[in-house]
Amino acid sequence: MDRSIYLQYQEAWDSLFSIGKPRTFNPGEIIYMQGDRDMGLVVLREGQIKNCVYFCSGLEKTVTILEAPAVSGETALIDDGVCLNSAQAVTKADVIIIPSQEALEFLESHPKIMMLLLKSYARKIRGIQLQAESTMFKVQQKLARMLINFRSYGIFCEGNEANLAITHEVLAGFLGATRPKVTEALNAFVDAGYIAKSRGYITIVDHEGLRHLYE
Structure with missing residues (x-):
């Protein structure tokens, strides 16, 4: 993520880092798979991860590459559905996994963090739109x-x-x-x-x- 965005919302990021369960994933390890339900919110503290979609043909389509600090899994968190894509560690990745209910309650009481989540989500959507236009x-x-x-x-x-x-x-x-x-x-x-x-x-x-x- 752009370093300026981190500095602008540093307090919000630090709040997210303080809750949930810390996990470390090595390069290539799957953090969650498309179709998973109730994964919660994944907060990337160190390293890089990618969001991608796997097809039955064996083809893999990368959607985003995220560098810490960043969030993943927000779509399923917001609409209470399944994960639309998978998350995989690109480098060694330190993440915080916040259970869905705890994440939602935290976001409701922290509007700055909700705004941070929306900004992150909007940037991803713009990237997906550019990719779709190039199909x-x-x-x-x-x-x-x-x-x-x-x-x-x-x-x-x-x-x-x-x-x-x-x-x-x-x-x-x-x-x-x-x-x-x-x-x-x-x-x-x-x-x-x-x-x-x-x-x-x-x-x-x-x-x-x-x-x-x-x-």
Whole structure:
């Protein structure tokens, strides 16, 4: 999450960190699965997690990547339904799991924290909308749009507007494409002078060139 949002609501985050049950998940471990019920509110204190959807075909679609501090599982908490997606640790992740009833009572008595939750939820929805709008694009167009809109696409982690901290595998998960297809598209962008690549990072060199691919 944007560090400025954390500082703006630091007291609210600290309140959330003080309740619930602390758990630690190693990279790749599942925190909860889509379809789970009454998971409660998951508050990420340290590390990164991703929200994703698994399909019967074996395909995985990443929805968001969250960096601490962040919350997950709020949809099922609010509407008392099942979890719409899964949560998986990307790095070692320290989380606080707050039971549903306790979380709801806490939110009702702490309007600042409720506002924090709504802000987080709104950012996720905007990212999902951008992803949905790209559904009919080809892989290169999807990838170009994602790189240009990196901060709004549901990737809430380190990096800046020019240097994006992300791997080919994570990009493939977001785009619903295979890793070789993403690598092929990235190499084409390098050859065209749109981006430069280094281990774990992508540097955007020509914003207008990328934007021209999908507009």
